[in-house]
Amino acid sequence: MKIQIKFLGGAKSVTGSRYLLEVDHTKILVDCGLFQGLKALRLRNWESFPISPSKIDMVILTHAHIDHSGYLPKLVKEGFNGPIYCTYPTLDLVQILLADSAKLQEEEAAYAQKKGYSRHEKPEPLYTVEDAKKVFPMLVGVEMETETVINENIKFTYYNAGHILGAAILKIKVKGEQQEKKIVFSGDLGRYHDPLLNPPSRLPFADVLLMESTYGNRIPEKRYPEEELGRAIRETYAKGGISLIPAFAVGRTQLILYHLHRLQQKGKIPNIPIYVDSPMAIDVTKLYKHYGHYHRLGPLFEEEGSNPFSFKNLHYYQSQEASMSLNHIRGDAIIISASGMATGGRVLHHLYHRLPNEQDSVIFVGYQAEGTRGRKLLDGDETARMYGIDVPVKASVYYIEGLSAHADQDELMEWAEGFTSKPKITFLIHGEIAASESMAKKINEELEWQTVVPNYLESFVLFDGI
The missing domain is CATH 3.60.15.10 (Ribonuclease Z/Hydroxyacylglutathione hydrolase-like)
Structure with a gap:
């Protein structure tokens, strides 16, 4: 053989x-x-x-x-x-x-x-x-x-x-x-x-x-990703801006919601609205309830107020119209949208509207492959090409280590x-x-x-x- x-x-x-x-x-x-x-x-x-x-x-x-x-x-x-x-x-x-x-x-x-x-x-x-x-x-x-x-x-x-x-x-x-x-x-x-x-x-x-x-x-360093995520959001909030988080709908979005929920519960970030603008992320999040034995969240689902996928500041946006409405928000909010490397999906129109704003921020929370838009932004590119247009990058760009899958x-x-x-x-x-x-x-x-x-x-x- x-x-x-x-x-x-x-x-x-x-x-x-x-x-x-x-x-x-x-x-x-x-x-x-x-x-x-x-x-x-x-x-x-x-x-x-x-x-x-x-x-x-x-x-x-x-x-x-x-x-x-x-x-x-x-x-x-x-x-x-x-x-x-x-x-x-x-x-x-x-x-x-x-x-x-x-x-x-x-x-x-x-x-x-x-x-x-x-x-x-x-x-x-x-x-x-x-x-x-x-x-x-x-x-x-x-x-x-x-x-x-x-x-x-x-x-x-x-x-x-x-x-x-x-x-x-x-x-x-x-x-x-x-x-x-x-x-x-x-x-x-x-x-x-x-x-x-x-x-x-x-x-x-x-x-x-x-x-x-x-x-x-x-080489791993002693890092506290939840604390770093909180700091990036507080700095953006202090400028009156929006924190945009490109996150994969499978895995990263759910992890980010877990950390954001904890940060708000502990009073480490303000109680501002969190918008999940990804129909796919919404569908995926439902699967965590269905496949309880595949993860560690069971006890959180049982206690009132502890479910990281369902709390008062969290809003799921499914329709294209709802997604577009987020462009009109000027500050004091967090938007999570896919894709995680900013290669496509709804996050592109959010980047298109947020990158030119000095008060806004883009927070990357996962691996950015070579050649992706996310990697280029992390490498300090001064413009990002989207929809055939070179968009100026004036927003703050963060990378939170320790949140990768x-x-x-x-x-x-x-x-x-x-x-x-x-x-x-x-x-x-x-x-x-x-x-x-x-x-x-x-x-x-x-x-x-x-x-x-x-x-x-x-x-x-x-x-x-x-």
């Missing part, structure tokens, strides 16, 4: 996670993400898929984020027709995220054509809402820590990864004629002290390990040290080059593991003749 892997994405970048695992003639695609950020990466979404989608037998998702699931409608459109396995929360989240992703692409293409700022005579979305809906019947829900049998030689099990609701570490067991091998995909690992989610599970054995390295070069370097090492034996090989994936190489070096030196930072489209034979 021959086992090989090909890196179709998530190699030396934090987007487009796609890993093709071949066990003899069975082809398994682990994750099916959209490339985001730098234009050179985004263009890969439009290229022909490196393997005919019709030849892929199944997709196994680690979690719902678009950089892990967002290419699914295109894959199906091009001929994939197998099952897409995922945890039950991921099944619900993927439907919300893909529909939103398709809607944004349709709107962006229509707007580009109307305003004439696209190079194409008739700009087209990568996929439509109808394309996204064709994915939904193919989703197959799987319980955590329950072995799923693919065939007599291949089984897989999910374990909790933290990160977002339903995110999983994936262990695939392959049984040959003589040996059994375990291949582990970390997925995106969460924090060990996340106030919302349980810490990542530790696994004792892996013959081959694929490990994320988003923050592989981030990704494990830092120490936490990644702590998770790796949970293995009781050395993997034959460890691939450092889902990280920019410096982060992946730094993590590979640290693991190699401290744990004496063999590490590799793979290139895009690089292939490896993992086992031959087991």
Whole structure:
């Protein structure tokens, strides 16, 4: 039996996670993400898929984020027709995220054509809402820590990864004629002290390990993110401004609401209105109640006045008209809107109206990938291009460390040290080059593991003749 892997994405970048695992003639695609950020990466979404989608037998998702699931409608459109396995929360989240992703692409293409700022005579979305809906019947829900049998030689099990609701570490067991091998995909690992989610599970054995390295070069400092968030909001309030928080609808929005609720309860920020302007975030927040055993918030839902998703200053805005009305607010409010890296969605029109105002602020609370609008703002760009216009940046720009959904370097090492034996090989994936190489070096030196930072489209034979 021959086992090989090909890196179709998530190699030396934090987007487009796609890993093709071949066990003899069975082809398994682990994750099916959209490339985001730098234009050179985004263009890969439009290229022909490196393997005919019709030849892929199944997709196994680690979690719902678009950089892990967002290419699914295109894959199906091009001929994939197998099952897409995922945890039950991921099944619900993927439907919300893909529909939103398709809607944004349709709107962006229509707007580009109307305003004439696209190079194409008739700009087209990568996929439509109808394309996204064709994915939904193919989703197959799987319980955590329950072995799923693919065939007599291949089984897989999910374990909790933290990160977002339903995110999983994936262990695939392959049984040959003589040996059994375990291949582990970390997925995106969460924090060990996340106030919302349980810490990542530790696994004792892996013959081959694929490990994320988003923050592989981030040395943690003693920081108090809630305090820093409060300070940024107080400083903005003192100037009579609006605090705009770009936050991913899945995970970050819920965490920010948790911290804002606590800050207001403790009297550390004023009791000003908080607007969640993201229909998707509203839908996602409801899932926390439905999947209570996947997170740590149960006791807060039971006590009156302690639910961070429902309190007197919190307002959810669903309609486009309600969203636009926020442009008329001049001060003393907090607006949370997606996307978290300011690459699209409703947050763009808020940025368009807030960036030119010296009294307003933009507060980033999560990882900003290379080439994204969020990263450029953090790097100090004096203008931000939106809707074909260069918007001046006069608002204050903050970055709150410690609120990311990704494990830092120490936490990644702590998770790796949970293995009781050395993997034959460890691939450092889902990280920019410096982060992946730094993590590979640290693991190699401290744990004496063999590490590799793979290139895009690089292939490896993992086992031959087991």
